[in-house]
Amino acid sequence: MVSCLGLIHDSHALAGRQGHFSHTACGLSIGDSHVTPGLFAADGATISCERCRRAMHAHRPEADTTLLADPKSVIARLVEQVLNANDGAGLADAMDGTPASGFAAQRLHRLHELFPTWRATIDELIAEGDKVVLRYHVACNDAFGLLGRVGAIVKHNQMLIFRTSQGRVLDVQAIVDDFGLWSDMSQPTTPTLERP
Numbered sequence: 001m002v003s004c005l006g007l008i009h010d011s012h013a014l015a016g017r018q019g020h021f022s023h024t025a026c027g028l029s030i031g032d033s034h035v036t037p038g039l040f041a042a043d044g045a046t047i048s049c050e051r052c053r054r055a056m057h058a059h060r061p062e063a064d065t066t067l068l069a070d071p072k073s074v075i076a077r078l079v080e081q082v083l084n085a086n087d088g089a090g091l092a093d094a095m096d097g098t099p100a101s102g103f104a105a106q107r108l109h110r111l112h113e114l115f116p117t118w119r120a121t122i123d124e125l126i127a128e129g130d131k132v133v134l135r136y137h138v139a140c141n142d143a144f145g146l147l148g149r150v151g152a153i154v155k156h157n158q159m160l161i162f163r164t165s166q167g168r169v170l171d172v173q174a175i176v177d178d179f180g181l182w183s184d185m186s187q188p189t190t191p192t193l194e195r196p
Helices: 004-009 050-059 071-083 088-094 098-102 105-114 178-185
Strands: 014-018 021-024 029-031 119-128 131-142 152-165 168-175
Touching (some): 071 131, 071 168
Antiparallel strands (some): 014 021, 021 029, 119 131
């Protein structure tokens, strides 16, 4: 039996996601609204839940410090706990190979400086094997008028394909989100009048 106090105080190994629930290696199912920072361990060394540690060791005795995570969970964690949180160190840990050189922490920090309210919201995650298709939208306040009118709320749809391995991102490809473009174009626009 796992107590509520153990859930609050322990860092768990994220074993996967299904719908709006995250599953731990020790068998808990936690709704998205109850996930708090630090609930899931950043790596195997920071897992404080003893049952998660035992489950990790039973599944991967040769790599006790590697978190069990399905590809969809890897990408969901990347968006929520790294990109939205402006976590440069977490970004470096999440990427491997070519993406690691292209997604520098400085670029992430600069994005959040230019658009302080920048936040990505996952619309859809589809996984097959080691590949994940992410469809998401970003909403932010354009404080400096870089994308349009100063102070306007900017919304943008995007689609990416990720390739993952052992809990890290190995490759990222952006694809044109035609449906997102159509959705953006269907929004009514208000003409602006210029004064002489």
